Amino acid sequence: MRDASTCQPAxxxxxxxxxxxxxxxxxxxxxxxxxxxxxxxxxMLLILILPVIVAAVLSFTDYTLxxxxxxxxxxxxxxxIFTRSSYRKMIAATxxxxxxxxxxxxxxxxxxxxxxxxxxxxxxxxxxxxxxxVMASLLAMAIVWEFALHPSLGLVNRTLxxxxxxxxxxxxxxxxxxxxxxxxxxxDRDYALWTLAFIGIWQxxxxxxxxxxAGLTSVPRDLYAAAEMDGVRSGWARFRLxxxxxxxxxxxxxxxxxxxxxxxxxxxVEALTHGGPAKSTYVMIYAIYEKGIAQNLVGMGAAITVLxxxxxxxxxxAQRRFVERKVHYA
Amino acid sequence: xxxxxxxxxxxxxxxxxxxxxxxxxxxxxEFLSLVGPSGCGKxxxxxxxxxxxxxxxxxxxxxxxxxxxxxxxxxxxxxxFQSYALYPHLTVAENIAVxxxxxxxxxxxxxxxVGPLMPGAGARRADIACTVREAAETLGIxxxxxxxxxxxxxxxxxxxxxxxxxxxxxxxxxxxEPLSNLDAKMRVHMRAEIAQLNRRLGxxxxxxxxxxxxxxxxxxxxxxxxxxxLLQVGTPDSLYDDPADIRxxxxxxxxxxxxxxxxxxxxxxxxxxxxxxxxxxxPLPVAHIGIRPEALIPCDGPGLIAGRVTMIENLGSDLFVQxxxxxxxxxxxxxxxxxxxxxxxxGDLMHLRARPGRARGFDSMGQAAPLRxxxxxxx
Numbered sequence: 001m002r003d004a005s006t007c008q009p010a011x012x013x014x015x016x017x018x019x020x021x022x023x024x025x026x027x028x029x030x031x032x033x034x035x036x037x038x039x040x041x042x043x044m045l046l047i048l049i050l051p052v053i054v055a056a057v058l059s060f061t062d063y064t065l066x067x068x069x070x071x072x073x074x075x076x077x078x079x080x081i082f083t084r085s086s087y088r089k090m091i092a093a094t095x096x097x098x099x100x101x102x103x104x105x106x107x108x109x110x111x112x113x114x115x116x117x118x119x120x121x122x123x124x125x126x127x128x129x130x131x132x133x134v135m136a137s138l139l140a141m142a143i144v145w146e147f148a149l150h151p152s153l154g155l156v157n158r159t160l161x162x163x164x165x166x167x168x169x170x171x172x173x174x175x176x177x178x179x180x181x182x183x184x185x186x187x188d189r190d191y192a193l194w195t196l197a198f199i200g201i202w203q204x205x206x207x208x209x210x211x212x213x214a215g216l217t218s219v220p221r222d223l224y225a226a227a228e229m230d231g232v233r234s235g236w237a238r239f240r241l242x243x244x245x246x247x248x249x250x251x252x253x254x255x256x257x258x259x260x261x262x263x264x265x266x267x268x269v270e271a272l273t274h275g276g277p278a279k280s281t282y283v284m285i286y287a288i289y290e291k292g293i294a295q296n297l298v299g300m301g302a303a304i305t306v307l308x309x310x311x312x313x314x315x316x317x318a319q320r321r322f323v324e325r326k327v328h329y330a
Numbered sequence: 331x332x333x334x335x336x337x338x339x340x341x342x343x344x345x346x347x348x349x350x351x352x353x354x355x356x357x358x359x360e361f362l363s364l365v366g367p368s369g370c371g372k373x374x375x376x377x378x379x380x381x382x383x384x385x386x387x388x389x390x391x392x393x394x395x396x397x398x399x400x401x402x403x404x405x406x407x408x409x410x411f412q413s414y415a416l417y418p419h420l421t422v423a424e425n426i427a428v429x430x431x432x433x434x435x436x437x438x439x440x441x442x443x444v445g446p447l448m449p450g451a452g453a454r455r456a457d458i459a460c461t462v463r464e465a466a467e468t469l470g471i472x473x474x475x476x477x478x479x480x481x482x483x484x485x486x487x488x489x490x491x492x493x494x495x496x497x498x499x500x501x502x503x504x505x506x507e508p509l510s511n512l513d514a515k516m517r518v519h520m521r522a523e524i525a526q527l528n529r530r531l532g533x534x535x536x537x538x539x540x541x542x543x544x545x546x547x548x549x550x551x552x553x554x555x556x557x558x559x560l561l562q563v564g565t566p567d568s569l570y571d572d573p574a575d576i577r578x579x580x581x582x583x584x585x586x587x588x589x590x591x592x593x594x595x596x597x598x599x600x601x602x603x604x605x606x607x608x609x610x611x612x613p614l615p616v617a618h619i620g621i622r623p624e625a626l627i628p629c630d631g632p633g634l635i636a637g638r639v640t641m642i643e644n645l646g647s648d649l650f651v652q653x654x655x656x657x658x659x660x661x662x663x664x665x666x667x668x669x670x671x672x673x674x675x676x677g678d679l680m681h682l683r684a685r686p687g688r689a690r691g692f693d694s695m696g697q698a699a700p701l702r703x704x705x706x707x708x709x
Contacts, residue, residue: 220413220415222411222412222413222415223415223417225377225382225402225409225411225415226409226411226415226416226417226494227428228381228382228401228402228403229380229382229402229403229407229408229409229429230403230428230429230432230494231403231429231432231433232403232428232432233401233403233432234437237432237437237440241417241428242417245417245418245419246418246419248419
C-alpha cells in the first residue's frame, strides 16, 4: 500500500502542497510553446543566422570555390578594404550614391505625395505614372537608359544639342557642351555615378511617394482645422506644425528603406557601367559580386559582405533608436 | 466678446441640402446649445460659423461685422473639437501656446534655431509662457504642462483643448461635442465646469451636442435642429414645458415624453382611445397629446389612462413605471417619487390623470396646438 501512503497526506494537506512542477499549467504551456516555435527557430537559424556566421568565418580566409582547403589570413581581407585604393573608392562611391539618392528621392517622394493630395483631378493618373518605374524591371529600364544616354545617338544629348545657339549658351556648362560635345554620361568618371544616382532616384521616388501618401491619410483632418482656428495661415506653417511631425514615423521608415535599397544598388551598375570608369561606380554589392562570384575570391567577397551587413545593421539600429525617442507620441 | 448672427444660412453638398435657411442670433456672453440628432447639420452650422466651411448662401456676422469670405484664422473665434485635435508631438504648454505664438510672434521669430535670437522674440516668448501658465492654472492643469497629450487621460486632454481655446481671449467659443469621448462620470463633471467657465469668462459659447441632457443643464438657450432646420430656439424651461413641435417634445427630456394619438370630436372634445379625455382643443384640431412622465399622477377612479404595469425602473431617487394602457399601442411612462418604492408591482392596474395644465396638444403636422382650459375628469 505504498501508493496510498504517499497519496494520503497530499490529499489531506490540500492546497498547502503544490502539485509536481511538471504538472503546473504554466510549465505545460511553456513546453508546448517551445515545441511550437521550434520549427521557426530552426529555420531562422539555418536560413538567416548560419549564412551570416559562415560569411563572417570565410571573411578571415582566402577560400575560393572548388579548392579543397582554406587558409586563414586573419584580418588581411579587411586590411585590404581599408588600405587599397580600389576598395577605398568602393566605399566612397557607395556612400556618395546613398548620400545623393536618399535625400533627393525622399524629398521628391514627399513633394509628389503632397502635390497629389492637393490636386482635385488627376491624382490617380499622377500616382500611377510616378509609380510606373517602381514596378518596371530595373534591368530592362537600364537598357532603355543606356540608349537614351548614348553620347552621340542618345535622346538626351541630341535633345541638348537642339538648345545650342539659343540663350541657353549663356550657361557656361552648356556652351562648353555645344563646343566640345555633351558629356559621355556613363563613361565619364565625373558623371557616371551621378547619372546612376539620377536613375536610382527616378526609379525609387515613386515608392517613397506611395508610402508618404499612406502616411498622409493617417493625419487627422481635425488637426488642420484646429491649426486654422489657432491662426495658422500659411501652408508652410501648417506643414511645420502638423504635416511634418505627423509624418515622422513614415519618414523614418522611408529613409531606412531608401538607405538600405540604395546600399543595395546593383542592376544599373551591372547593366551600364560595370563599376567603371576608373572604379567611379564601384559600389559595394557590385564589388561583392565581382570579387566573390566573378573572380571567385570568396574570402574577399565575404569580407565586403560583412562590412555591408555592418552598414545596414547600423542604419537599422539608428532607426530603432530614433523611432523610440522622437517620432512616436502616444 | 461679441454677438454672433447667422442669417438664412443654406448649405448643400452636391445635390443634398444639409442646412435649409437657418437664422440665429446669439447674444454677447450667452451659452447657446445646438442640439439635434446626428446628421441634422448642427456641426456643419458650427463649422460655417467658424469659417472652416463656407455656406452656399446666407451670411455670418460677428459683432457688427459681416465675416463672409473671411478665413477662420481671421475670425477671432476659438474651437474645441470632439477629438480634441491636440498636436501630439507638442507638450501641453506648447499646445496651449500655439494660438499665441501664431498670432503674437512674427514669422521670423518662429524660425527654428535662429527664431529665439530675433530682437524682441525673447520678451514675447516669456510673455506667452506667462499667459499659458495662467490659462493652465484656471483649468487646474498647471502640473501637466511638460507632458505630451499621449500621456494624459481623456479628461485632462479635454482641459488642454479648453486651455488652448481660452488662452487667447477670443470673441466667442465654439465647442463641437467636446464631452462625447469622456466616460459618463467625467462628462457630468466637465459639463458643470464648462458652464462655470462660461459664467466666469462672460464669453459667448456656442455648444454643439446630440445629448439633450448636456444642453438642458448648461445652456441659457437651446436651439433644436432636425434635418437642417431650426425647430425651436428658447430657454431650457420653455423647450421642456412648451415645445413648439412634436419633434422637440420627443427630443427634449429623459425619459421621453408620452405622446398619445387622439381624435378631436365635436365641440373640441379630445378623445383618447375613443373615450372623452376631458381635455378640449383650441381652435386647431389636435392629433397628439404630450404629457411628461412627472405630469401623470395615479388616481383612484377612471382617469385619463388606465393600464397594467409592465416594468419598473428604480433609480433610487425616482421610480419610472411603464404601463401598457388599454386601447393604446404606446407604452406610457410615469415618474413616481421614491416613497412609492414597493407599492407598485408589475401586473398592477393603475389609473392615471394629468396634472392640470401640463398636457400639450399637437396637430397632425406636429405643430403645437394649444388646448383650452381643462375640465378635470376626476374630482
